[in-house]
Amino acid sequence: xxxxxxxxxxxxxxxxxxxxxxxxxxxxxxxxxxxxxxxxxxxxxxxxxxxxxxxxxxxxxxxxxxxxxxxxxxxxxxxxxxxxxxxxxxxxxxxxxxxxxxxxxxxxxxxxxxxxxxxxxxxxxxxxxxxxxxxxxxxxxxxxxxxxxxxxxxxxxxxxxxxxxxxxxxxxxxxxxxxxxxxxxxxxxxxxxxxxxxxxxxxxxxxxxxxxxxxxxxxxxxxxxxxxxxxxxxxxxxxxxxxxxxxx
Numbered sequence: 065x066x067x068x069x070x071x072x073x074x075x076x077x078x079x080x081x082x083x084x085x086x087x088x089x090x091x092x093x094x095x096x097x098x099x100x101x102x103x104x105x106x107x108x109x110x111x112x113x114x115x116x117x118x119x120x121x122x123x124x125x126x127x128x129x130x131x132x133x134x135x136x137x138x139x140x141x142x143x144x145x146x147x148x149x150x151x152x153x154x155x156x157x158x159x160x161x162x163x164x165x166x167x168x169x170x171x172x173x174x175x176x177x178x179x180x181x182x183x184x185x186x187x188x189x190x191x192x193x194x195x196x197x198x199x200x201x202x203x204x205x206x207x208x209x210x211x212x213x214x215x216x217x218x219x220x221x222x223x224x225x226x227x228x229x230x231x232x233x234x235x236x237x238x239x240x241x242x243x244x245x246x247x248x249x250x251x252x253x254x255x256x257x258x259x260x261x262x263x264x265x266x267x268x269x270x271x272x273x274x275x276x277x278x279x280x281x282x283x284x285x286x287x288x289x290x291x292x293x294x295x296x297x298x299x300x301x302x303x304x305x306x307x308x309x310x311x312x
Contacts, residue, residue: 071120082277098274142219157194240266
């Protein structure tokens, strides 16, 4: 579904992506791991066309990413943002139905509200939550609302940016289970960025290790612990010593 070949991106003298190659099969769940500042979010933004790469190609479903009808292209994606990114002035149901109330996917308000309540139920939230404001919700509930919004328009591809950041271990486990269940039910292609190795093991079909602007290792999650790759081994075990230099 997504193929990146030789993708490069620099910001001035900072060369973030230096020839990134990545293949995400249709209907699979790919998790990209790597230290902070290694380019994971830049890669995601390049796929969406929010950032233009300096070199290389990005194909989505066999076609160049972002070419043609921009609105139709973006309609294929759902996104769970790291910080939730809920609109604090809108009630929960309008946050969930945000895309369904605007643009080419616009539906009547009553219908959009029904979809929002259905998606809230799917992530374990009761209908009465729909009319609350985001500030009235806990962090875990806000993350669930963000997940409901990500799936509201039944996207083919869903991006998850640090989905468990700021959550306690129990709520993180709940979110991981929801993501896995929903992606499987929808048959969606998923790409997740995370530092949380528990999330990696819960969500991933395949794992890619991004370091120094290239994919150092990629393979099935079951092969991760015996990869033989020193970069991956150091990262997943949190060792200070190894080829990845710790910033001191």
